[in-house]
Amino acid sequence: MKSASDFPTINAKIPDGLKEDGSKYRVLLVDDSIFVKKQLQQMLLSQDYEVVDTAADGEEAVAKYKQHYPNIDLVTMDITMPKMDGLTALEQIIEFDRSAKVVMISALGKEELVKKALLLGARNFIIKPLDRVKVLERLASVVKR
Amino acid sequence: MRVEYINPFVESAMSVLKSTVSENVKRGTPKLSTSINNIQGVAIIVGLAGQVSGRVVLDMSEETALNVASSMNGERLDSLDELVSATLTELGNMITGNAITKLHELGFKFDLTPPALFVGDNLRLTDNKIEALVVPLELEEGNLCINVAIKENIYK
Structure with missing residues (x-):
């Protein structure tokens, strides 16, 4: 009987967190809640994906972005x-690196807030509660663009 | 108290609990409450300010709180430690955040305070001159109550 390993490559999905060269996309995770x-x-x-670092407030986020850049x-x-x-931190990160890829994650999805974030340079806006499939889809679309 | 303000919080609580805790959430009979409410062992409180003022309280027993946090984390948690507290405040954050997003779309503008978590026996909540609506929610993890008190600010 054939097993899955007899059909190794055709449908094998490469994990979202890997680049074409096989190295990992590196993520800075910013949230003040240890649960999130x-x-x-x-x-x-x-x-x-590789989580290179985490930050619990905007100041720390900007400092860590600069520290790990590029x-x-x-x-x-x-x-x-x-x-x-997070909006101020976003602004400061984009000011430092115009090509920074920042995705906002918030329980607040007010239209003016989303618009403001996108205007400031955020690549996407995810509203909590976090749905695993949707989150991964959004993040992949941002890193692979 | 206008029902337009209350419903989004109850609906948001139902949908957030369904997606983060368990599929089966039943809504009990709402009751209008008098000025003093007894609170079960654990309460998450979020204040509202802007076009209206008031607060939303989500309260449950300590056992239910641990069950809810365990389900949200996908692992058994047995004490009210930092992770459980962060999980419960995040629950309050998501419920109220989603509700005021809906309310903004309906044209009601107000903001939230960060959630605060209170733990203790025999807690009582007293509201001065604000009516509260209490809606019990039943889950496999236990029962919790969402308690919403809002009044409109007359000045513009």
């Missing part, structure tokens, strides 16, 4: 956070 961090981390790791492919950014909010 854990949830996102599990989703990302399941698709072979070895970051994607930032997931919460909005409501202490010290500095």
